[in-house]
Amino acid sequence: MRQLAMPSSLCVRWTPSHAKPARAVKPPVGGLMLRHPSALALAASLLVAGVAQAQTQVDLVAENTEPVARKDALIEAPASLLTRVDRRNLAWTAAVDGRPAPAQAIDRNGDGFIEAVVLVADFRPNQRRRITLRPGAAETSSRVQAVLNVQAGATKTGETFQGGRFEPAARLDVPAEHTVHDNLIAMEGPAWESDKVGYRLYLDGRNVTDVYGKKQPELVLHRIGLGQDDYHAEAAWGMDVLKVGEALGVGGLGVVRGAMAEQIGQVDSISAAVEANGPVIAAVRVDDRGVRVGDGRTDLTARYEITAGSRLTWVRARAGADAPLAAGLVKHPGVTVLQSASGGDWAYLASWGPQAENRDDLGLALFYRVDEAKPADDGRSLYVRFGEPQNVRYAFAAVWTKDGDIHDLAAFRAELDRTLAELEHPIRVAPLR
Template sequence: MAIFRKAVSLACCVLAVCVMTSEVHSRELRPASASVISAPSAIPWNRQEVVALAEKVGNYQLATMAAGLKPNPSAAYPDPRGWEQGALFVGLMSLADHSSRPEFAAVIRARGQANGWRLGDMINDADDHIIGSSYFWASRHGAGDAAIVPMRARLDEILAKPPVNDLNFVGNGLTCRDRWCWSDALFMAPPVWLEMSKVTGDLRYANYAKREFRATTGKLYDPASHLYFRDSRFFERRGINGKKIFWSRGNGWVFAGLARMISLLPEGDADRTYMERIFKEMAVALIALQKPDGFWSPSLLGDAAVSPPESSGTGFFTYGLAWGVKTGLLDRSTYEPHVRKGWAALVRSVQKDGRLGYVQSISDRPEAVVYDDTQLYGVGAFLLAAGEVADLDLPAPSVVASLEVYNPSRFDQGAAIAQIAMGLPESRAGGWSVETGGAVYPAQYERGILSFVMPIKQHQTLQVSVRPQPAPLPELVHAILNVQDGGKMEDGLLKGGTFHLRKSYQVPAEHFIHDGLIAFEGIGWESDKVAYRLYLDERSVTDIYGKKLPRPILPSIGQNEGDYHVMNDWGQDIFQVDKSLGSGGIGIVKNGKAEQIGPSTIAAEVANTAITGHAIVTHSDFDSGGGSLRAHYKISYGQALTFVDAAATGSVSPFAAGFRHHPGVLLLKGEKSEAWSYFASWGEQALTNDNLGLAIFFKPKDTTGDVRDDGRTYFVTFKDPGHVRYAFGATWVQDLSGVRDLNGFNAWLDSTVDGLNHPVVVKLLSKHDKD
């Protein structure tokens, strides 16, 4: 027998409920969560705070190196005289110049001594020259002239027999790398050559660098785009959108290299003037390509709406722009907002322990990147950027509005989402946040509505300040659509292609279940609490990925590598859909049973904001060929719920929402006396053989009859196919929701439905004219 329950007081779990302003979007749904979101501190802007963050990142990196930990466990440890460590040490030089702590200077001197002040083994290769920059620094800070003697001998050896090969990059590039035939080289070698001239007074080194720089620029610089191709192989290549491929980090190497080179040339030098022109042209192009969130896409001309964050290119660009503003080469009023956006993005890449994430792995082109990816050169880029931002000593953005937020619910809300309609200026830092009691929370301003996420206790009133800067949090919520391009079918599985994130996709008619075309077989959306997917095939229902860690997992799974059906560090696929409506899917009712939609023509798209992920799926030509359904799925930061807003036409069958009926589970039902109610199940219904709670929240006035059980699915039937609105959620005993037992699940249900029925209210107290 179903158990009917009234809401009970919450003793040990802090819950979130839906929130909104009564005047704004009164028909929209807002989610709830069982755990309290954590609050980071604000973005650092002034010199002292920026240097403190750089010290934290630098110390973390040095500690991992001292422990012998590798950025990529499957690769060899980076050569202490190679480019990976060389780029890091260029960043450490900046940190040592800005920090009063002695360990950063000490490690630079110690590395040079351990290396015997030698460059890498490859005589002409630019990658083996960059470590020399740290030798110059050490020479100026206690090591003396002996630190540059072996390096000078190497450069003299090259001058005695300068390479004359052409700059065409063929195969692995070994035939051309004696010269600077790839864009990265312009960061690695020219500053070393120019500084040798500056230190010794011998112009031969500078003349060599100037000549080779002009040759490389003449070969790789695209005058139409004002960007550099990585090498000659990319001249005719095009991305999935048909546009030229300009690699973010490849151009970052050049842009940062130009800043370093220009600083080493005297005013009035013709080659300095030439470099300054290229630098300014690139700066104009780069700020036009910066994403609204402050990052640059791994592929600069790629789709900004779906490209992942990437911190190494962003670090180099932010460094160059900040340096240009500081030196007066770039106009402050034009470029400072882009410096702010880039710096705020970099801060969001720093994890709690100081690890820098979102660094694309070693490559020669744009590739996938996830939050946990880190590399030494990415840290070098971050430290360079931090040094220049510290020198700008920027003021924090001012408060632009003050709000009052009231929680009428009798439950604490751990991750409430609030909304208010208001006019706000443009954010110069690439996002929004709210602050109360010294804690900072993420916000989104879109189409005249400010939305934000924060905890608030029962019957509490809080005063909240609005600032035009993002909260320093990584990307914790999004929807993704990852499709394989190319490849060949082998034993019924598409292999060998490349997965690309898409903003929209029309599923081809020939697609079949388990063919490998679409990563994890569908469209996905996730928060820091849970991840869901919807199969883009004849099943067309939802499934659950249980998450034990808050980081995004969907971008890295289901691409013909790894197995999400077994336990990983982040969790696993914990649910078996079978023939049911899955974990909260939409279906049609036939002969009293809830059926999956079945074969249809499917199109999907994604959209994301700072606090929400949106998946939109359209089905047509189903249910005897006449059915059409458009369903919008939304998840928010800090939440375990997905809200569904769907409309159907042409179907001969009613529509239902439900979840799989596992044998032996406990069915729970909420009261029907208020606008929102629920039905839920609890028990051992996870593939991990432990407890999982499933729930659907709905408005009884929108449905017919009671919750039904056809032996395979618990479901409710909607009166109007054009108005299918509900929410579904899941709490697993190993996830981050905080629900560990039946009592906790009951508390989560009660608080969530109470929040839906008693949303918080947001009022404007005052607005300020300046940010």
């Protein structure tokens, strides 16, 4: 753990981004007393067999069950299919129909055992593709990244930190002295991006998400907000396109107080960590402790995850059982509000119109399961309230007219319906027979 030297006893606890937490590893032959040559031979043979078993490849079939083509479709091979491999192995390689493809192990609960191996691939209508997974590292480029840049060696002069240098951190425990716009954290909090779009989260009492529209697929957020640029002004790479105000931004978490979905406000403490950083998925975790709920307090934990080739950020969150937890979209004047037709397991709330900072058309969307949340509109935010705040899942996305080929309301609606169909019919993964 490295500490940033700050004046007035201010100490920011952080972990450099290259640090990896140690994990407890069980011995392969725990408790076996090797007192006899035959026992030694048996143990050696078991160890050799175990190594061979741990190196066995996993052969699967991934199927697009829909009669439409899909680009950069997420393939998630759950742990239940990763038989005869060591689930502590975080490095994997993949091939799709024999062609190498980037792959990534996912450990969302942090217990040291992977929950899935993920990759993306294109599919023709109703196509089945052979997936081969093997433990092992491979050099590959990433189409996603998560960023948490913190100013080290700075002095707080007046209301802002100055004179330091921004450095990447893997984790940050936000000091109590941190205030909005004090320049301690680049972009005011953690950020994540794909080759399609970028997002950031305000790491303070606002705790909601903002949009970085991108005009090129290059990963750029690691160099944004370092005090040498104005990301509210349009640049060659793009810009901060959304004005959040007091609303929930794009897919931001909040609480319902009275008749309004509000930002969480001041809390006892906040921390953030980069939990995954490509090549397929980038993820950030944010913990808010002491969120005010009625006359009491609750803790809120959320993980934000983006996939290569996608605009969607997936959110998994949990809070106390009685927390009136909500997620929503800022509602700017003059926008067109969209809701999906009923009938499926998933639905969306969305808006389209000249709501970008530079008055470009911008689309915002929130996807949720109809049996887990109910939609509402308080005039400031379009939002959904979750029935089980201890187990929240949803997704959000933003589309800027300068980030691709979606330039009008009709195209945006078609993109929403396409995404909804993919949520209803994810790529099916099964053992190869």
